[in-house]
Amino acid sequence: MFDPEALPLIFAALMGVSILLYVVLDGFDLGVGLLFPFAEEAERDRMIASIGPFWDANETWLVLAIGILLVAFPVAHGDILTALYLPVAVMLIGLILRGVAFEFRAKAPLGHKRPWDAAFWAGSLMTALAQGFMLGMYVMGLEWTWPKVAFAALTAGALAVAYSFIGAAWVILKTDGVLQRKAVDWAKGGIWGMVLGMGAVSVATPLVSARIFDKWFRFPEIVALAPLPLMSGLLVALLWIALRRLPTANDSFAWFPFAGAVVLMVLGFFGMAYSFYPYIVPEQLTIWDAAASTESLSIILVGTLVVLPMILGYTVLAYVIFRGKATKLSYD
Amino acid sequence: MDTLLLSRIQFAANISFHILFPTITIALGWVLLFFKLRFNRTGERKWMDLYLFWVKVFALSFALGVVSGITMSFQFGTNWPGFMEVVGNVAGPLLAYEVLTAFFLEAVFLGIMLFGASRVPGWLHTLATFLVAFGTTMSAFWILVLNSWMHTPVGHELRDGIVHAVDWWAIIFNPSMPYRLSHMLLASGLTVAFLIAGLSAWRWLRGHRGAEVETGLRFGVILGAVLIPIQILAGDMHGLNTLEHQPAKVAAMEGNWETQGNVPLLLFALPDEETRSNAFEVGIPSMASVILKHDPAGVVPGLNDFITAEGEVMHPPVAPVFWSFRVMVGIGMLMLVISWAGAWMLWRRGVEGMPRPYLWGLTGMTFAGWGATLAGWYTTEIGRQPWLVQGVLTVEQAVGDIAGGMVLSTLLAYVAIYVALLAAYVGVIFHLARKGGRYDAPVASPGMQPAE
Numbered sequence: 001m002f003d004p005e006a007l008p009l010i011f012a013a014l015m016g017v018s019i020l021l022y023v024v025l026d027g028f029d030l031g032v033g034l035l036f037p038f039a040e041e042a043e044r045d046r047m048i049a050s051i052g053p054f055w056d057a058n059e060t061w062l063v064l065a066i067g068i069l070l071v072a073f074p075v076a077h078g079d080i081l082t083a084l085y086l087p088v089a090v091m092l093i094g095l096i097l098r099g100v101a102f103e104f105r106a107k108a109p110l111g112h113k114r115p116w117d118a119a120f121w122a123g124s125l126m127t128a129l130a131q132g133f134m135l136g137m138y139v140m141g142l143e144w145t146w147p148k149v150a151f152a153a154l155t156a157g158a159l160a161v162a163y164s165f166i167g168a169a170w171v172i173l174k175t176d177g178v179l180q181r182k183a184v185d186w187a188k189g190g191i192w193g194m195v196l197g198m199g200a201v202s203v204a205t206p207l208v209s210a211r212i213f214d215k216w217f218r219f220p221e222i223v224a225l226a227p228l229p230l231m232s233g234l235l236v237a238l239l240w241i242a243l244r245r246l247p248t249a250n251d252s253f254a255w256f257p258f259a260g261a262v263v264l265m266v267l268g269f270f271g272m273a274y275s276f277y278p279y280i281v282p283e284q285l286t287i288w289d290a291a292a293s294t295e296s297l298s299i300i301l302v303g304t305l306v307v308l309p310m311i312l313g314y315t316v317l318a319y320v321i322f323r324g325k326a327t328k329l330s331y332d
Numbered sequence: 333m334d335t336l337l338l339s340r341i342q343f344a345a346n347i348s349f350h351i352l353f354p355t356i357t358i359a360l361g362w363v364l365l366f367f368k369l370r371f372n373r374t375g376e377r378k379w380m381d382l383y384l385f386w387v388k389v390f391a392l393s394f395a396l397g398v399v400s401g402i403t404m405s406f407q408f409g410t411n412w413p414g415f416m417e418v419v420g421n422v423a424g425p426l427l428a429y430e431v432l433t434a435f436f437l438e439a440v441f442l443g444i445m446l447f448g449a450s451r452v453p454g455w456l457h458t459l460a461t462f463l464v465a466f467g468t469t470m471s472a473f474w475i476l477v478l479n480s481w482m483h484t485p486v487g488h489e490l491r492d493g494i495v496h497a498v499d500w501w502a503i504i505f506n507p508s509m510p511y512r513l514s515h516m517l518l519a520s521g522l523t524v525a526f527l528i529a530g531l532s533a534w535r536w537l538r539g540h541r542g543a544e545v546e547t548g549l550r551f552g553v554i555l556g557a558v559l560i561p562i563q564i565l566a567g568d569m570h571g572l573n574t575l576e577h578q579p580a581k582v583a584a585m586e587g588n589w590e591t592q593g594n595v596p597l598l599l600f601a602l603p604d605e606e607t608r609s610n611a612f613e614v615g616i617p618s619m620a621s622v623i624l625k626h627d628p629a630g631v632v633p634g635l636n637d638f639i640t641a642e643g644e645v646m647h648p649p650v651a652p653v654f655w656s657f658r659v660m661v662g663i664g665m666l667m668l669v670i671s672w673a674g675a676w677m678l679w680r681r682g683v684e685g686m687p688r689p690y691l692w693g694l695t696g697m698t699f700a701g702w703g704a705t706l707a708g709w710y711t712t713e714i715g716r717q718p719w720l721v722q723g724v725l726t727v728e729q730a731v732g733d734i735a736g737g738m739v740l741s742t743l744l745a746y747v748a749i750y751v752a753l754l755a756a757y758v759g760v761i762f763h764l765a766r767k768g769g770r771y772d773a774p775v776a777s778p779g780m781q782p783a784e
Contacts, residue, residue, distance in 0.1 A: 053443030056398060060431070060439045066405055067431045070416055071424025078413025082732050085410050089742040092403045093749060099399035100753055103392045108760050293496055296421040300428045307432040314440050321444060321451050329447050331387055 002298050008291035010301065011072035012280065014308075015065055020269045022061035024166070024262050029055045031167015033098055033124025034160060035186055036117055043179045044117060048102070050174035050326035055102065057315060059095070072297060076280045076290035083142040087130040094126025106329075125160065132159025132197070139205050139272075141282045154200055161193020166265070169257035172246060174326045180254070184246045187257055191243070194261070195236055198268045202229065205275045209283060212275045225274075232267050235260055336731045338739040339411045342746065344713075346403050348706055349750040353397030355705050358472050358517065359524040360390050361465030363555075368461050372454070381544035382551075386528070388764055391446055396757060398439070403746070411739070412720075414730030419495045419721055422488055422503055423478055430474035438467030469517070476516055480509035482721045483712070484577045495724065507577055511570035512712075518563040519708065522667060523701025525559060528552035529674070530698025531765050533691040536683065540768050546683045553678060553694075556671035564664060568623070574712075575624055578722060579633040580646070581715030584653035586620045587613075590634040595620040599658075603650040608636065648717040656710035663704040670697060699758070 002010075029051040036044055069077045081088060101120035105113050136152030137144075168186035171179065206213035216225060239260045242253060278286045291297065364387055371379035405427075408416055416423065444452060444460040452460070487502030488495045497503060529552025535545045575582045587603045587610050588595050597619030601610035618628040625632065638647035670693060677686050720727045 053447045056395070056442055057436065057439040059398065059402065060435045063402055063405055063435055064431050066409075067428055070405070070408060071420065071428045074416035074420035074424065077409045077416055078732065081406060081409030082413060082734060085734055085738060086742075088406055088410055089745065092406055093745060095402055096399040096749060096753070099395050100756075103395040104756060104760060107388060107392055107764060108756070109763055292424055293421045293494075296425050296497060299497075299500065300425045303425075303429055303432055307436075311432070311436040311440075315436070318440050318443050321448055331384055331391075331446055331449065 002294075002301060004294040005288075007294060007297040007301065008072070008287040011068055011291070011297060012277075012287045014304065015068040015072070016269070016273055018061050018065035018068060020266065022058070022065055023269070024265055025054070025058035025061060027163050027166045027265070028170035028258070029058055029167070030098075030124045030128050031163040031165065031190075032170060033120050033167070034128060034164040035167055035171070035183075036121040036124075038186060039179070039182070041113075041117075043182070045328070046175055046179060046326055047171060048105070049329045050171065052102075052329045053318060053322045055099075057318065059099070071300060072292055073280055073287065073290040074292055076285050079281050079285065080138075080142065083144075084134050084137060087133045087137070091127050091130035091134070094123045094128075094130060097123030098127065099123070124163075128160035128163045129156045132156035135159060135201070138282065139201055140208060141284075151200070151204060155197055158193050158197030158200060161190050162197050163193075165190030165194050166258065166261040169261045173254050173258045176247070176251065176325055180247050184243055188240075188243050191236065191239060194264060198232065198264070201268070202271065205272070209275075211283070215275065228267055228271055232264060235264055235267075239264075335734055335736045335739055336728055338736055338743055339731050339734070340727060342739060342743040343404075343407060343411065345743065345747055345750065346400065346407060348709075349754070350397065350400035350404060351705060351709060352702050352754075353393045353400065354468065354472065355520050355523045355701065356393040356527065357390060357397055358468045359520040360386060360393070360527075361461075361468045363524055363528070363551075364390060365458075365461045365465050368458055372458065376543075378543040378547050381542070382548055385544065385548075385764070385768070387446065389527075389761060391442075392757065392760065394438075394442060396753065400750075411732050411734065412730045413732045414725070415720060418493070418725050418730070419482075422481060422485075422495055422497050425497070425500075426474055426478040426481070426503075430471055434467045434471035434474060438464050438471065441467065472516060472520075473513060476513045477504050477506070477509055480512045481506045483512075483716055484508040485721055485724055490724075495721075508570075508573055511566065511573045514566045515563070515570045515708070518559055518566055519701065519705045521559045522556060522563060523705060525552050525556035525671070526667065526694075526697050526700050529556060529671075530695050530700075531761065533686075533694035534698070534762070535765050535768060537688065537691050537695065538766065542768075545768075549683050549694075550678055553671055553674035556667060557675040560664065560668045560671055564668070567664070572624065574715075575632075578715065580635065580638045581648060581653065581712070582624065583633055583635045583638070584648050584650045584715055585657040585711060586624075586632065587650065587654045588620065588632055588634045589636050591631060591637055592634065593621060593629040593631045594618040595624075595630075595632045597623065598654075601654070603654050605645075605650055646718065648715045653711055653715045656707045656714065660704050660707035660711060663700055663707065666697070667700060667704070670694065 032047050032051050035047070039047060066077075069080070097119045101116045101123060105116035105120065108116060133152045133156040136155030137148065139155070140148035140151055165187055168183045168190055171183035172187065175183065206216050215221065239257060242256050242260070245253075246257070247254060276282060278288070280287045280290050364383055367379050367383040367386065370376070371383060441460040441463040445457065445464050448460065449457050481503055484507040485495075486506050487497065487499040489498050490496075528548050532545050532548035532552060536549060571582065571585075583589075584603075586595060587598050587601050589608055589610075594617065596613070596615035596617050598610070598613055598615040600612065600614040602612055603610050621628055621630040621632055624630060635647050635650065638645070640646055674686070674690070674694065677690070716722060718726050718728065720730050
């Protein structure tokens with residue numbers, strides 16, 4: 001048996017890690033979908049080839065995150081998902097469209113490829129917008145009032161543009177030539193979405209809740225926390241400088257935009273986690289109020305501790321096998 | 333319409349669409365491993381051609397299964413919050429183990445299986461193929477454990493109206509689990525057998541006479557002929573298990589209103605819940621008693637036993653269960669006739685000697701497994717009504733408080749997408765069969781598109 005007080009905290013951390021991994025990993029393949037209209041047909045094939053072996057496993061982190069919410073915090077799961085009923089439905093339909101378009105575009109008669117490409121883009125867009133909208137609603141305490149919905153609409157747009165940024169960064173890493181140069185331009189166009197999104201959430205979160213305001217702007221916490229926004233700002237500046245110089249002659253630093261985007265997302269994630277802790281439904285339910293029974297959490301934790309390292313291991317294996325520049329996908 | 337009914341239709345639509353694809357991938361994964369091992373062993377080209385053709389169908393089916401499965405994991409929360417609130421302590425760990433031990437395994441190794449053949453050593457590619465097949469089967473195992481527990485819940489106790497797990501061994505190996513799991517795995521095998529036989533027959537009819545088409549046809553027919561008698565036996569045992577634990581469901585399946593002996597096996601009837609009797613009965617006297625009790629005079633429980641003193645109906649709606657059951661059994665019998673006739677012809681004359689009408693018949697049966705699987709699930713799931721978890725939680729208690737109009741709008745959107753995708757899926761499968769041959773990535777240049 002594990003300590004009943006520690007279990008909800010452990011599961012909140014696991015869920016957080018799953019969400020973070022999902023946002024980073026599916027973020028880049030959603031972003032690739034969002035960039036489809038800007039690419040030529042042959043370039044689209046190569047972009048698909050760069051995410052082909054990964055997208056399915058990337059999406060599984062969403063299933064794990066929602067699974068942990070479902071199994072570890074059943075009460076919060078119902079509260080959050082019923083409040084977000086419509087955006088969840090939009091996201092699911094988006095995920096369906098892009099997931100199947102991925103397969104259909106390569107297997108349907110050639111004349112059908114264009115419509116499936118359009119479905120892949122539309123599905124990616126619906127998913128990204130819906131997730132951004134949910135993020136905004138969550139920050140606003142899951143209340144459907146006009147000003148709060150307007151804020152959620154803002155984060156919806158910002159997250160979509162941010163995903164297109166990390167998608168472009170992935171294409172810079174995984175391709176070369178004309179497509180890579182195009183991707184640098186896409187990344188320059190997308191980085192503002194990242195800045196706007198993180199800025200909007202950072203400004204709005206403390207304004208919505210006095211408790212969160214206090215957590216950030218109280219002395220001495222403010223000193224300890226100051227590096228978080230400062231590092232983010234510095235990283236954005238470095239990214240901008242890098243994008244102006246990429247691609248380099250020997251392809252050095254092609255990894256930097258993607259790595260920078262990941263670090264930015266990690267910083268943003270920790271900022272949000274710090275703000276909302278210990279609540280899982282903002283200002284209403286703490287992780288301890290919402291947790292499932294100790295014996296159930298214990299039995300899940302045993303399995304998780306055994307299996308999660310294996311999952312991480314073979315996920316890394318897949319990324320190692322498909323390392324390097326993307327080449328044409330084939331089954332033989 | 334009210335939220336409860338709409339939510340039920342929505343979940344039924346989602347899960348009906350979803351189950352089509354795992355039903356294919358569970359068995360097709362093992363079939364692909366078989367093709368791959370045969371190729372490793374014999375080096376014969378036809379096994380690799382079979383692998384390369386069916387791996388495309390697998391990839392497509394897998395993607396459809398994944399995305400429709402994600403939808404369901406969210407619907408637990410959006411439409412059925414009461415489910416996890418009451419039985420989450422049991423359902424949660426089972427679902428968690430499915431994600432941890434199955435989803436990641438299959439998703440990660442699928443990438444290596446599909447696109448890694450030229451990048452990894454042969455043994456690793458074969459291992460990836462095995463792990464994908466193993467993962468899909470593990471996924472089926474955990475989800476059927478949970479589903480079976482919802483039909484025959486044991487190993488738990490109620491504290492303040494919330495289910496708490498007491499004995500995990502009892503929960504996992506609950507009374508109906510072994511039967512339901514075998515029945516479903518065999519259903520998957522049969523679905524794939526007829527899919528392969530049907531599509532190969534169609535290719536043969538269109539003039540594809542390659543060794544891989546002939547072997548595919550032979551493989552499908554023999555697999556079907558071997559599995560169908562086992563399935564009939566497993567189904568019968570599952571039925572007896574249901575009689576023991578959910579007699580109301582069996583009463584609805586048999587259309588039997590009164591508890592009595594010498595119950596006939598009804599071939600046709602129109603059950604009417606208003607009059608609580610059947611119209612236009614055609615049946616074999618005492619046969620249901622023989623099947624269920626192995627005795628013509630055997631007493632079988634009737635539906636009228638499941639009306640409470642207050643007049644509340646605690647048995648499932650009769651007609652849908654009655655008819656779903658007959659559709660399932662009917663397709664099963666058709667499978668028996670067709671596969672055994674095919675096996676006999678293969679033995680006597682080989683594929684060359686199969687008459688065209690028979691091959692057209694096989695083509696018509698390409699998706700017969702889907703029909704039987706859906707009908708079987710409708711029988712067992714509608715047969716559990718009004719319960720969500722038998723004797724513990726009703727569907728009415730679990731449904732979320734969402735406006736009916738909102739559920740209706742999402743329901744219409746899902747159904748529209750599912751119908752379109754189903755048409756696209758079947759169309760693309762036949763397109764792949766028409767194209768046949770080895771895998772070629774689509775030509776990028778739009779100028780080279782053939783007129784189709």
